[in-house]
Amino acid sequence: MRRLFVIVSGVLLAAFALQFVFAAVGAFTEPGGDDSYALHSITGMAIIPALCLLTILCAVLARAPGRVVGLTVLPLGLVILQALIAMLAGAFTDASGASTPVSLTIGGLHAVNGIIAVHVVVGVMRAAKMLADDVPVPQGVA
Template sequence: MRSLFIWLSRLIALAVVLQVLFVAWGAFDIFKNAGDGVAFTEDTDANVGQMLHSVVGMMVIPALALIFGIVSFFAKVPGGVARAWITVGLVVLQIVLAFVSFSAPVVGMLHALNAFAIAGIAGMAGSRASRASSPDTSVAAPVGSSDPGVTAGA
């Protein structure tokens, strides 16, 4: 379960990176079309970048976050439950910020900042879980030795 926890955390962080790419694609597609004299309205044919941003943001990331939260109960990662459910909470906030941004576009900046928080918390959760699961390969220095390379009695 710990490895699933780690992979889910990485997938969430990767999905946030994809979101940035999709929204940039969508925005530049709108700019390109505007330059060609095509107006972008609610009636305009779908913008692929915006469509992907919506699907990943409304379906994929929330599903990954919810699974991440559930898996956290079984992964036995120190602090993992808290970090996973903070991630879930930030994803819920992200959706709320997205809807509010349609009425108050300046809130879109908080939507963008919150995306960084989601990626950061999810990434940190996976990183800490990886460190907690990797065996300690350091060798302790013998008692009485100030140099780790010196063996006892040498």
């Protein structure tokens, strides 16, 4: 089960990395529109949350220490925060739906939160590898 925890956390990391690619696809699609971000939306709202839940399950079944399980739960919370940031940014558009300086600033936090989530998932994967190799997971890792 510990090797599966490593594999699933690696797949989760790959999905998070692909999110940046899918965001760039949306940003550089001409003409742009809501459909430009379809891959980003589907991955962020369905695939990544499902992988987060699977990773949490694997951590529990691998009998990971509590702090590792807690670290494994954190990406799901950050994914929920991503959706909230996107909704909040949308709430600050003008009457025609165009971006405002406030909505753009809040939207920028969506990218920052995504970077933080990737770093957390790297930590999850590092902890999973240590657990699979029967190496004690130091406090700083998880």
